[in-house]
Amino acid sequence: MEKGIFKIQMAVFALVTASFTNIYITQPILPVLQDEFGVTPVQVSLTVSIVILGIVLSNLFFGFLSDRVSIHPIILTGGFCVALGGLISALTYDFRILVASRLFQGIFIPALTTSLAAWLARTLPGKSLSVVMGSYVSATVLGGLGGRLLGGWIHPPLHWRYAFLSASVFILITTILALIMLPRTQVKKTISQDTDDGFFSLLKRRDLLLVYGCGAGGLLIFSPVFNFLPYRLANAPFHYTTEMITLIYLVYVLGIFLGPVAGRISNKFGGGNTLIAGTCILGASLIVLLIPSVTAVIVGLLGVCAGFFTIHAVAVGLLNKKLSSSHGRANALYVLFYYIGGWIGITGAGFAFQRAGWNGVICFVICFLVIPFTTGLFEKKIMKG
Numbered sequence: 001m002e003k004g005i006f007k008i009q010m011a012v013f014a015l016v017t018a019s020f021t022n023i024y025i026t027q028p029i030l031p032v033l034q035d036e037f038g039v040t041p042v043q044v045s046l047t048v049s050i051v052i053l054g055i056v057l058s059n060l061f062f063g064f065l066s067d068r069v070s071i072h073p074i075i076l077t078g079g080f081c082v083a084l085g086g087l088i089s090a091l092t093y094d095f096r097i098l099v100a101s102r103l104f105q106g107i108f109i110p111a112l113t114t115s116l117a118a119w120l121a122r123t124l125p126g127k128s129l130s131v132v133m134g135s136y137v138s139a140t141v142l143g144g145l146g147g148r149l150l151g152g153w154i155h156p157p158l159h160w161r162y163a164f165l166s167a168s169v170f171i172l173i174t175t176i177l178a179l180i181m182l183p184r185t186q187v188k189k190t191i192s193q194d195t196d197d198g199f200f201s202l203l204k205r206r207d208l209l210l211v212y213g214c215g216a217g218g219l220l221i222f223s224p225v226f227n228f229l230p231y232r233l234a235n236a237p238f239h240y241t242t243e244m245i246t247l248i249y250l251v252y253v254l255g256i257f258l259g260p261v262a263g264r265i266s267n268k269f270g271g272g273n274t275l276i277a278g279t280c281i282l283g284a285s286l287i288v289l290l291i292p293s294v295t296a297v298i299v300g301l302l303g304v305c306a307g308f309f310t311i312h313a314v315a316v317g318l319l320n321k322k323l324s325s326s327h328g329r330a331n332a333l334y335v336l337f338y339y340i341g342g343w344i345g346i347t348g349a350g351f352a353f354q355r356a357g358w359n360g361v362i363c364f365v366i367c368f369l370v371i372p373f374t375t376g377l378f379e380k381k382i383m384k385g
Helices: 003-025 027-038 047-064 072-090 095-111 116-122 126-154 157-181 197-206 208-232 243-269 270-289 295-323 325-385
Strands: none
Touching: 003 047, 003 072, 003 095, 003 157, 027 047, 027 095, 027 126, 027 157, 047 072, 047 116, 047 325, 072 095, 072 116, 072 157, 095 116, 095 197, 116 126, 116 208, 116 295, 116 325, 126 157, 126 243, 126 295, 157 325, 197 208, 197 325, 208 243, 208 270, 208 295, 208 325, 243 270, 243 295, 270 295, 270 325, 295 325
16 A cells, blocks of 8 residues: 555656646746847746646636546646647747747646646545645645756756757656556546535635635745845845845755655644644744845745745645545635735735835735634634534
């Protein structure tokens, strides 16, 4: 059994890493793309934001589909389409086609992520699910970091087309591995459309709504910190170069190791206690980031990563433990809330930054710590009851 779980864990980790590599691949080379295609900064940023839009648009559909169709054909379709979108992106010299192909990639990424999370929830027992979902969360971290490195460091920026080709090959290889390593299971015929919970029914459940809030609130806090960090470090008292700022972003890699650990801690001490601990770490770290010191920045960012990825991993695990059906739709709603939270966080923090600079960003995001903290208290109450 342990060997089988390990194979599933490795397949999930590889496939989700490859999927998230494609999302952020253009982020470090936006100026290069801007010059090559002769577009504005707002237009070139679409090569990232349009992927997120595609994910948001298709999540509910793939969540619905994964409750009715075997996971293997969904993964096969998703892997092929994401790779095809990457190949078109690498070959095109028309910016409109580049944006369209990135949207195409975003639409099919949930076939490899949301659908997979739903399948895991239906297939694995509770304790194994917490550990594997921890690896799932870690893979999202490695993929996000790997995409940035692939686009900006591994391949010279002027050869960004090779980055897309590499990412396409990566997604094809991991898709094949997943099809081989993931056991074939049948969708239970006893679960019918009459007994499944619809999206509205899932949203009416208070326990699930709090978990969705955890995902939204977590990314709402986390995204602005890393989004406005370059402004903080480029100005007084730091005056860092772009290269130095990029190096500090490597603290993000801490999340790779925290996912599985958070799952095990949650199994031992309970999801409520783990959420409260993660929220306290996150809050303390945000306060540390107000100190104008390099050491404080590094320690604070490490703490922000530790708190956020603990909250995220525990929330995903709690969500799937609470479900007896409709796993696909429930996970699709979680991802939808998650990315909407990130968008609200960056947008709201932008106004805060305009009015009060870095201190305004930190004060803005601290207000939302109440969401994961309240969810933790609620989960503790359930456990005691």
